[in-house]
Amino acid sequence: xxxxxxxxxxxxxxxxxxxxxxxxxxxxxxxxxxxxxxxxxxxxxxxxxxxxxxxxxxxxxxxxxxxxxxxxxxxxxxxxxxxxxxxxxxxxxxxxxxxxxxxxxxxxxxxxxxxxxxxxxxxxxxxxxxxxxxxxxxxxxxxxxxxxxxxxxxxxxxxxxxxxxxxxxxxxxxxxxxxxxxxxxxxxxxxxxxxxxxxxxxxxxxxxxxxxxxxxxxxxxxxxxxxxxxxxxxxxxxxxxxxxxxxxxxxxxxxxxxxxxxxxxxxxxxxxxxxxxxxxxxxxxxxxxxxxxxxxx
Ligand SMILES: [Zn+2]
Ligand SMILES: [Zn+2]
Numbered sequence: 008x009x010x011x012x013x014x015x016x017x018x019x020x021x022x023x024x025x026x027x028x029x030x031x032x033x034x035x036x037x038x039x040x041x042x043x044x045x046x047x048x049x050x051x052x053x054x055x056x057x058x059x060x061x062x063x064x065x066x067x068x069x070x071x072x073x074x075x076x077x078x079x080x081x082x083x084x085x086x087x088x089x090x091x092x093x094x095x096x097x098x099x100x101x102x103x104x105x106x107x108x109x110x111x112x113x114x115x116x117x118x119x120x121x122x123x124x125x126x127x128x129x130x131x132x133x134x135x136x137x138x139x140x141x142x143x144x145x146x147x148x149x150x151x152x153x154x155x156x157x158x159x160x161x162x163x164x165x166x167x168x169x170x171x172x173x174x175x176x177x178x179x180x181x182x183x184x185x186x187x188x189x190x191x192x193x194x195x196x197x198x199x200x201x202x203x204x205x206x207x208x209x210x211x212x213x214x215x216x217x218x219x220x221x222x223x224x225x226x227x228x229x230x231x232x233x234x235x236x237x238x239x240x241x242x243x244x245x246x247x248x249x250x251x252x253x254x255x256x257x258x259x260x261x262x263x264x265x266x267x268x269x270x271x272x273x274x275x276x277x278x279x280x281x282x283x284x285x286x287x288x289x290x291x292x293x294x295x296x297x298x299x300x301x302x303x304x
Pocket of ligand 1: 096097098099100101102103104151152153154155156157158159
């Protein structure tokens with residue numbers, strides 16, 4: 008339902024259900040709760056803008072948001088990690104080396120901690136603290152585990168994105184920093200992960216499957232996958248050509264409606280059929296033809 012339709016439906020129902028008009032109080036309250044949830048969801052969905060490009064300059068974060076077909080179709084909530092604050096690693100004090108690990112002699116000052124530089128004109132040596140080992144004569148050789156040798160730690164912030172309906176591969180979501188409470192504005196490009204049997208096409212969900220020919224003949228119902236899980240549909244649907252259209256069971260769309268589910272099936276016939284099986288099949292064909300003839304007379 009579209010948001011206007013929902014509002015209209017709400018106004019109609021609330022008059023009927025109101026306890027003053029003789030309605031039950033529980034029903035009235037549960038209806039109010041339903042409306043609150045639905046309208047909150049609609050509001051949330053509206054917040055995220057889809058843009059066609061991102062700026063060349065500015066303080067923002069650009070990332071790829073990988074989504075499954077189901078996440079797009081159902082507009083689920085998605086966890087995403089964005090870079091947060093950066094600070095100097097407290098364990099290694101920014102050096103990137105384990106301060107309690109193995110030590111080696113500093114090769115630059117040969118362990119003395121001092122570097123002698125002779126000024127040629129005056130021929131007077133000047134002494135400096137070795138800048139490599141900071142005068143200690145030794146160096147830590149193991150990488151700091153906390154910062155993985157970087158000397159800095161970047162905090163990661165987790166945000167939850169309410170996936171807007173009707174997304175396509177390559178769409179870019181724009182989330183201002185105020186909304187996600189992070190350091191940067193976010194530009195996230197949508198990348199749809201390949202799915203073993205689902206695909207999105209325009210406003211529909213395509214379900215690709217192979218059905219063995221004997222299942223169509225022998226079974227009353229065939230098991231299929233939908234966005235809501237697995238379910239059985241009559242095998243007679245598979246005798247009328249592909250695709251099978253199941254209305255309103257596709258992805259949720261921007262306008263609040265749902266697209267269709269299209270079952271793009273292939274009838275599976277094994278490449279090699281044993282001779283004995285072929286004989287039985289031809290017997291079956293004879294019987295089928297016989298029954299057809301009898302029916303016609
Ligand atoms: Zn460190
Ligand atoms: Zn040194």
